[in-house]
Amino acid sequence: xxxxxxxxxxxxxxxxxxxxxxxxxxxxxxxxxxxxxxxxxxxxxxxxxxxxxxxxxxxxxxxxxxxxxxxxxxxxxxxxxxxxxxxxxxxxxxxxxxxxxxxxxxxxxxxxxxxxxxxxxxxxxxxxxxxxxxxxxxxxxxxxxxxxxxxxxxxxxxxxxxxxxxxxxxxxxxxxxxxxxxxxxxxxxxxxxxxxxxxxxxxxxxxxxxxxxxxxxxxxxxxxxxxxxxxxxxxxxxxxxxxxxxxxxxxxxxxxxxxxxxxxxxxxxxxxxxxxxxxxxxxxxxxxxxxxxxxxxxxxxxxxxxxxxxxxxxxxxxxxxxxxxxxxxxxxxxxxxxxxxxxxxxxxxxxxxxxxxxxxxxxxxxxxxxxxxxxxxxxxxxxxxxxxxxxxxxxxxxxxxxxxxxxxxxxxxxxxxxxxxxxxxxxxxxxxxxxxxxxxxxxxxxxxxxxxxxxxxxxxxxxxxxxxxxxxxxxxxxxxxxxxxxxxxxxxxxxxxxxxxxxxxxxxxxxxxxxxxxxxxxxxxxxxxxxxxxxxxxxxxxxxxxxxxxxxxxxxxxxxxxxxxxxxxxxxxxxxxxxxxxxxxxxxxxxxxxxxxxxxxxxxxxxxxxxxxxxxxxxxxxxxxxxxxxxxxxxxxxxxxxxxxxxxxxxxxxxxxxxxxxxxxxxxxxxxxxxxxxxxxxxxx
Ligand code: PRX
Numbered sequence: 047x048x049x050x051x052x053x054x055x056x057x058x059x060x061x062x063x064x065x066x067x068x069x070x071x072x073x074x075x076x077x078x079x080x081x082x083x084x085x086x087x088x089x090x091x092x093x094x095x096x097x098x099x100x101x102x103x104x105x106x107x108x109x110x111x112x113x114x115x116x117x118x119x120x121x122x123x124x125x126x127x128x129x130x131x132x133x134x135x136x137x138x139x140x141x142x143x144x145x146x147x148x149x150x151x152x153x154x155x156x157x158x159x160x161x162x163x164x165x166x167x168x169x170x171x172x173x174x175x176x177x178x179x180x181x182x183x184x185x186x187x188x189x190x191x192x193x194x195x196x197x198x199x200x201x202x203x204x205x206x207x208x209x210x211x212x213x214x215x216x217x218x219x220x221x222x223x224x225x226x227x228x229x230x231x232x233x234x235x236x237x238x239x240x241x242x243x244x245x246x247x248x249x250x251x252x253x254x255x256x257x258x259x260x261x262x263x264x265x266x267x268x269x270x271x272x273x274x275x276x277x278x279x280x281x282x283x284x285x286x287x288x289x290x291x292x293x294x295x296x297x298x299x300x301x302x303x304x305x306x307x308x309x310x311x312x313x314x315x316x317x318x319x320x321x322x323x324x325x326x327x328x329x330x331x332x333x334x335x336x337x338x339x340x341x342x343x344x345x346x347x348x349x350x351x352x353x354x355x356x357x358x359x360x361x362x363x364x365x366x367x368x369x370x371x372x373x374x375x376x377x378x379x380x381x382x383x384x385x386x387x388x389x390x391x392x393x394x395x396x397x398x399x400x401x402x403x404x405x406x407x408x409x410x411x412x413x414x415x416x417x418x419x420x421x422x423x424x425x426x427x428x429x430x431x432x433x434x435x436x437x438x439x440x441x442x443x444x445x446x447x448x449x450x451x452x453x454x455x456x457x458x459x460x461x462x463x464x465x466x467x468x469x470x471x472x473x474x475x476x477x478x479x480x481x482x483x484x485x486x487x488x489x490x491x492x493x494x495x496x497x498x499x500x501x502x503x504x505x506x507x508x509x510x511x512x513x514x515x516x517x518x519x520x521x522x523x524x525x526x527x528x529x530x531x532x533x534x535x536x537x538x539x540x541x542x543x544x545x546x547x548x549x550x551x552x553x554x555x556x557x558x559x560x561x562x563x564x565x566x567x568x569x570x571x572x573x574x575x576x577x578x579x580x581x582x583x584x585x586x587x588x589x590x591x592x593x594x595x596x597x598x599x600x601x602x603x604x605x606x607x608x609x610x611x612x613x614x615x616x617x618x619x620x621x622x623x624x625x626x627x628x629x630x631x632x633x634x635x636x637x638x639x640x641x642x643x644x645x646x647x648x649x650x651x652x653x654x655x656x657x658x659x660x661x662x663x664x665x666x667x668x669x670x671x672x673x674x675x676x677x678x679x680x681x682x683x684x685x686x687x688x689x690x691x692x693x694x695x696x697x698x699x700x701x702x703x704x705x706x707x708x709x710x711x712x713x714x715x716x717x718x719x720x721x722x723x724x725x726x727x728x729x730x731x
Pocket of ligand 1: 512
């Protein structure tokens, strides 16, 4: 069967089957691909004894090896404190600074090396190569500004709403230098979504940029800061200062006016801090480094709190051994720093290793699908990291483009969603030119870094499967009754991790009860136990484990939709739709999409006596974009006469999902209103 036939077949199966579990289980098991001898010869990790070193009975002490990759002001006394499960504390007693580890410690040997290659979206604009020395200077000056002008100190929270520019890692590292907790909000999120995060984290300072380029346009971004401040004020929370970086230094690129006494142009103010140096704060390992908000089962996004010591140790080790980053590598992760992938694998991991990390501002296919390969050729990128959504788009728009450019990747990553074997094979053959090794890495915002992946020079690759747990991570699949499903059972269940690991988030900001309830309560063996073995972490994904030990991730078991590799809570979309006056009920379901994997379809019913109209549907769509951002825009808004409901009045989302995906909704005779199903089918046709 050709790759295309296979892709079509897997798509057909997606529309023929009912559950996500079945979809993936029915992907045929693929043959293995082996890493090349050239890759193995240079790899950081080839010694198979690593699995013994990181066996379950050596946990948690084995993770000392992770922390040893960092420089500490004071060494830790205890590797893991389990006295208050499941609030694990790593490297207790240790003191360090994340910024020092990512910047200062490289100066002695590598000060003239590029730390960040900033590639603007407009192709005629010059690429910036920021050396470690320059990064040091810029981070120090900005840290001085944050401390002396904003009065920020260790433990304060600051919200960043910044696009993909070099100033974003500079801002993060300046916060880290002071021990200030940053909370970066994806720039594509709306001002309102930003406000929710400002209020929850109680940030008094919001850092943004006037504008940025996206798909050929210079977008006004500062207007979102005004909305964020205004919306925060409605929640009785005042934003004292808005710091605005200029996309084109020396020129203000937004039509929005500056608010007197609140707004400050960073580029102007920085002149006052020229030459200033700030001693990195000696932070406890357990102090928070940042918050990263993500969607969950309830309406409100939750702030995942990540620690300095455990998190940094984890992303550094995994960058070195799973990403195979050497100091001389040029590494490009095409994610957005507004998501966890960018935090861990554009900023903290690669910079802690002293690598050169590429920050690309724009859309991968702009102005054409050859763009990433030109960037790779020009910068001599040799490690590449992206999502299945981007790979699918590049494959659709320019299947033969990679061959036209003279670059060579030794290593490539895929992350964020399941990748169809046919797409994987194109990635391998065309983008990787048949030489690059691929890791399919499974993990989540909550986890800090990779959980499942092949070790690139040790394991063979299997298209469509993530791989086993990485060294030190011991996954297990439980069925609904808590019984372990062994490898090769062919049955899907809930994937959990048996042991704590240093990259795991510490808690949900201001909501420790939810932290316990959502991730630990279901499979906890004894709520009174202080033994970590009794507290498996539940990821919220369905998975199957093949006989070879490789895991295949099937998708979320909760109300989260993974759109283009980004998490959206269906409840968030539904509450945004309900803000439109006419709407009585709203239900969001995932629909399969060629490029984005999944997209949201929104079903609404109107209040009694109201007529459906295109105008109402448009307003509902606009409400979602303004509440959350363009990323959440529904594929279609379907106004239905009534929702399919159980006799107890529950909306049957499963039936709606089947209709959206042109599947058979199964037996609907037990519904309170079975006749509605055909009417809705007609509407969707
Ligand atoms: O469903 C899994 C899916 O993405 C979810 C996590 O999303 P987020 O927190 O935004 O982090 C994305 C980047 C780490 C998971 O619960 N997911 C992530 N990686 C994979 C995946 N699904 C299949 N294969 C993967 N490699």
